[in-house]
Amino acid sequence: MATPTGRTRFNPEASYNPDSDSEFGYGVSSQDETWEEWNPTEDSLRPVRGKHRVGKQRGGGLARSSTVLGVGVIAAVGAGGIATAKDRPPVPISLPDLSLPDASSLPGVGSLISDGSDDSDSGSETAQSGVTQAVAASATLPDSGAVEGKTTADAGEALRARIMQQAESKQDEADAAAQDAAADAAVKAAAEEASAKQTAAEKAELEAKRKAEAEAKRKAEAERLAKLAKSYTLPLASYTITTTYGQAGSMWASGYHTGLDFAASTGTPIKAIHSGTVKEAGWSGSYGYRTVLEMSDGTEVAFNHQSSMNVSVGQKVTTGDVIGRVGSTGNSTGPHLHLEVKTPGGDLMDPAAWLRSKGITV
Incomplete structure (x- = not known):
């Protein structure tokens, strides 16, 4: 399927037909391909989620084998990464049309590619394995939203624990102060009670002493008067x-x-x-x-x-x-x-x- 600009887009939803007369086997005929100069713009470079532009080459090489698909996906993963974030908008990745070198000339890749059909099958399996590994790698990437949520939750829990600790400390101080106040009040009350009892006892003792002294004085005066009465008398017997x-x-x-x-x-x-x-x-x-x-x-x-x-x-x-x-x-x-x-x-x-x-x- 040709785009209005003459570029071929990769359609992942098209069914794959290896016997089709297309270069990649996804319903696009090699005869229908047209090429023209590509001038990238802001719109053409905007990331598109789930769609990866793959550069086309005329002729054989890296574009004629299913291995190219695996290498392209791996390159896409390396360039943009496959990652998802919870509750975040997806980030599409697009690649410009690049003139890639022959795959056989790449270090460590040429040995994986051969001209035979067996090599194509092997390359297909390798590509599929690469895709599987990439997807698995993307699945193991940490969810930034989850990490952020967990960090926020941990910070909130730490703050709550700190507040609770401070509240408990304040409560302990208040309880200790209340206990000290109660102890002081008890001591004061006991002292006042003891003082009151002592005062009452002292008053009773003083009163008893006063009464005893008064009684002693009375008796002494009576004795004195009795003694004086023996030496004093009334002037008349009757009057x-x-x-x-x-x-x-x-x-x-x-x-x-x-x-x-x-x-x-x-x-x-x-x-x-x-x-x-x-x-x-x-x-x-x-x-x-x-x-x-x-x-x-x-x-x-x-x-x-x-x-x-x-x-x-x-x-x-x-x-x-x-x-x-x-x-x-x-x-x-x-x-x-x-x-x-x-x-x-x-x-x-x-x-x-x-x-x-x-x-x-x-």
Whole structure:
């Protein structure tokens, strides 16, 4: 089959007829061949998949034997390679018409070619073997798409493994931090609990100690007062408290009551509250008959409004001695004992509080 340019194309789909009057046995008559000058262009050089241009020669030589087909295929494989790539467009291979030398002149090839028919058969088998080997070689070539896909998959798997490793490392760090925080919290809680228990125990101990000390003081004070009570006594055996210390009123020159009043019948005996020395004994104006007893610590106790006195200045008395009798002399509204107490510094104080400090309850 002649092309519009006069070149013969190889048609691999044509049936092979060795008895045909064609040069290659594929339905193209040698008589129909025409030759003209070939000027290759971009279109004529564009690869065509599955079709290989084979240069034609006039006359015998390499083009007259089926061996040429094998050599051409091998040359095509060597020039362009037979390779396929997954999911890639096929790459056709085309060869320009070349003026090839005689096959017998090629090193290592001439011995494979002879003029006999047996040589043709052998050459055909050799060509077929060459094609088979070429196809097998092409089948063993690595699939670039598969290699690229495998490389991408390996890179993705490596990245995923790295990310997972980093995530696991971060998780391990977080778990370790959480465990440390939990341990610290437990230690802190234990310390706080121990501190709370210790504080509670210390508070309880301090409270017990305080109570014990208070009880000891109370007992000591009771013993002291009991001892003092043996040396102190009330001035009257029977009485009624009518006016207390500090009571306000216009009937007193100071504006308030300066002592403690024990109301009792006239002539009731007045006893010395504690041992001491008589500092005053006599008339004292609004106080009537008055006796002042000074104690060893400098405290002074005055007995006022007496009806009569039984002691004199400088006399020593002991607790319970009768020093006078109840009366209503001086500025008085009725028979009673007006008792006054002064500190060693000369300041008036509440007689009831002073008596209680000596273990005497009014």
